[in-house]
Amino acid sequence: MTEPDAIRPVILVVDDNAENRALALATLEDDYRVVMAANGEEALRSVAAESPECVVLDVNMPGMNGFEVCAQIRALSGHEQTPVVFLTALRDVETFDAALRAGGDDFLTKPVRPTELVLRVQAALRVGRLNAANREYYELARRQRDDLMRLQLQKERLTAFVVHDLKNPVGVVDLHAQVLLRDKELSPRARASATAIREEVRSLLRLIMNLLDISKSEEGKLVPAVTELSFATLAAEVMETASVAARAKGVTLKSELGAASVRADPDLLRRVLENLLDNALRHAPEDSAITLSSSEREGQFEARIADEGGGVPAEMRERIFDPFVQVESTDRSVTRSGRGLGLAFCRLAVEAHGGRLWVEEGRPGAVFCMRLPHG
Ligand SMILES: Nc1ncnc2c1ncn2[C@@H]1O[C@H](COP(=O)(O)OP(=O)(O)OP(=O)(O)O)[C@@H](O)[C@H]1O
Numbered sequence: 001m002t003e004p005d006a007i008r009p010v011i012l013v014v015d016d017n018a019e020n021r022a023l024a025l026a027t028l029e030d031d032y033r034v035v036m037a038a039n040g041e042e043a044l045r046s047v048a049a050e051s052p053e054c055v056v057l058d059v060n061m062p063g064m065n066g067f068e069v070c071a072q073i074r075a076l077s078g079h080e081q082t083p084v085v086f087l088t089a090l091r092d093v094e095t096f097d098a099a100l101r102a103g104g105d106d107f108l109t110k111p112v113r114p115t116e117l118v119l120r121v122q123a124a125l126r127v128g129r130l131n132a133a134n135r136e137y138y139e140l141a142r143r144q145r146d147d148l149m150r151l152q153l154q155k156e157r158l159t160a161f162v163v164h165d166l167k168n169p170v171g172v173v174d175l176h177a178q179v180l181l182r183d184k185e186l187s188p189r190a191r192a193s194a195t196a197i198r199e200e201v202r203s204l205l206r207l208i209m210n211l212l213d214i215s216k217s218e219e220g221k222l223v224p225a226v227t228e229l230s231f232a233t234l235a236a237e238v239m240e241t242a243s244v245a246a247r248a249k250g251v252t253l254k255s256e257l258g259a260a261s262v263r264a265d266p267d268l269l270r271r272v273l274e275n276l277l278d279n280a281l282r283h284a285p286e287d288s289a290i291t292l293s294s295s296e297r298e299g300q301f302e303a304r305i306a307d308e309g310g311g312v313p314a315e316m317r318e319r320i321f322d323p324f325v326q327v328e329s330t331d332r333s334v335t336r337s338g339r340g341l342g343l344a345f346c347r348l349a350v351e352a353h354g355g356r357l358w359v360e361e362g363r364p365g366a367v368f369c370m371r372l373p374h375g
């Protein structure tokens with residue numbers, strides 16, 4: 001039940017973007033009296049007039065930015081400790097440090113999920129109501145949290161650098177292997193080596209791109225560039241690339257394409273298919289078949305990749321989509337796999353399209369199913 005205005009805590013939301021303000025209002029208005037400001041000057045007037053118990057403050061605003069507004073709120077008598085939760089577009093160490101220096105209590109990266117905003121506001125309100133003794137404990141815990149957060153942000157940056165800087169040299173290695181393969185005089189042994197280099201490079205690049213996109217998705221930056229594209233062409237290309245590995249294992253690649261076109265980001269969809277096909281190949285027994293099919297289901301595009309391997313145990317069918325989760329295999333024919341990032345990437349990429357990805361039992365084998373909306 002909504003409480004009368006007089007007892008509901010007042011939350012001040014400061015954002016120059018009207019849409020963001022509306023979103024914050026819709027998220028918070030059931031439990032709080034929400035006051036809004038579109039810029040720093042308005043915010044300072046509201047703080048003086050309404051004495052909010054918590055301020056949700058956008059960082060990037062024309063005129064006074066969020067950091068300056070926070071510093072000025074802190075200078076107002078009675079508001080030295082009013083909790084301030086910053087909303088920032090950037091998730092990096094510099095922004096975090098600037099937020100702390102300005103006197104902020106918490107830090108959320110956009111796009112902000114409504115449940116996250118509610119939780120952070122609740123936490124900020126509890127902090128605002130602490131007595132002096134408890135505040136001391138809180139400050140200690142907070143300093144530790146800040147150190148951990150800083151480390152975490154530095155680690156994220158390092159990963160992004162490593163991954164990004166690996167991509168180019170690995171691409172160059174592949175180019176050189178291609179140049180070698182074009183040499184008609186190349187001995188069969190050298191040719192086999194160059195082919196092996198290309199295979200390894202492909203799997204390394206797949207790993208790098210998976211990592212890169214998983215971290216992009218964590219920052220809310222995995223946005224698909226959707227176009228109408230030929231699934232038939234894409235499927236043929238992906239199967240052609242996998243054909244060397246398939247031949248080596250005696251596996252036949254089949255396709256049954258009922259739906260020939262789809263609306264998707266070509267690069268992301270290609271890499272989803274590459275990952276699923278790579279997994280299927282790894283688990284497929286010798287002389288078996290892998291089938292890629294597509295169809296229209298309930299007004300959506302559906303693709304399925306079915307192999308005849310050991311399948312995924314029922315209790316693991318959700319967990320395998322989490323990063324770093326791999327199922328222990330007792331089957332010696334299953335070749336050693338990577339890091340357990342492939343399916344995590346695939347699910348994030350499919351969900352970024354508003355679609356769904358899951359696994360079913362194939363009797364025998366695993367069937368990975370993907371639905372993508374047409375809209
Ligand atoms: N077609 C399949 N048949 C049986 N098990 C599968 C299949 N595809 C995936 N799995 C299981 O799900 C786990 C996670 O797959 P995922 O693609 O995320 O990681 P990976 O293939 O082990 O490593 P990476 O993709 O990072 O190289 C695999 O380790 C495997 O245990």
Ligand SMILES: [Mg+2]
Binds near residue numbers: 278279338
């Ligand atoms: Mg994989």
